Amino acid sequence: MTEGAAKDPRLFRDVLGRFATGVTVLTVNVDGELRGMTANAVSSLSLQPMLMLVCIDRNASAHPLWERAEGFGVSILDASQRHLSELFARHGPPDEPMGGAPYRTGPFGVPLLEGALGHASCRIVSRLPGGDHTIVVGEVEEMGIDRPDGSPLIFFSGAYYQLDGRL
Numbered sequence: 460m461t462e463g464a465a466k467d468p469r470l471f472r473d474v475l476g477r478f479a480t481g482v483t484v485l486t487v488n489v490d491g492e493l494r495g496m497t498a499n500a501v502s503s504l505s506l507q508p509m510l511m512l513v514c515i516d517r518n519a520s521a522h523p524l525w526e527r528a529e530g531f532g533v534s535i536l537d538a539s540q541r542h543l544s545e546l547f548a549r550h551g552p553p554d555e556p557m558g559g560a561p562y563r564t565g566p567f568g569v570p571l572l573e574g575a576l577g578h579a580s581c582r583i584v585s586r587l588p589g590g591d592h593t594i595v596v597g598e599v600e601e602m603g604i605d606r607p608d609g610s611p612l613i614f615f616s617g618a619y620y621q622l623d624g625r626l
């Protein structure tokens with residue numbers, strides 16, 4: 460068992476890392492500049508209206524784009540897309556648009572990754588301060604399940620996994 464001071468940021472990461480999540484690539488298009496970012500701080504927020512929230516590091520190089528974007532795209536990664544999670548977690552803009560990953564364009568011009576399990580495109584309705592992150596709330600404009608039989612990429616305790624079957 461590991462316990463520690465409530466203010467130990469490393470323990471905080473380790474504890475919250477036990478909360479297994481899927482992995483998404485969040486995208487924006489600001490005046491034709493496309494950016495994707497790997498993110499798991501992504502949640503449904505409200506059913507009526509349909510709202511999602513995503514948390515963007517204020518120190519992320521793409522944060523200024525997120526301040527200006529009208530909307531964002533969410534691509535929920537399939538287990539076969541680990542390389543895309545790694546690609547969009549890299550520092551800075553890629554050399555070619557969306558790092559050469561295949562995509563189509565959704566509402567607000569946002570790139571949506573081909574081969575993802577599902578996607579949503581959201582209109583940004585608010586930006587809230589959240590410590591060293593900005594909480595961006597978006598209203599779903601368009602969404603879909605792209606691979607009904609796909610299997611999610613899982614992030615747990617700092618590593619990637621795939622599902623091992625239904626309990």
Ligand SMILES: Cc1cc2nc3c(=O)[nH]c(=O)nc-3n(C[C@H](O)[C@H](O)[C@H](O)COP(=O)(O)O)c2cc1C
Pocket residue numbers: 482495496497498499500501514515516518519520521544547548549550551552614
């Ligand atoms: C699995 C995973 C989940 C992540 N989740 C988030 C997140 O929710 N919000 C965020 O701001 N960064 C998140 N990151 C980090 C960003 O992907 C990464 O810092 C960013 O793409 C690097 O950009 P920069 O160095 O150009 O700022 C995550 C990274 C990984 C690997």
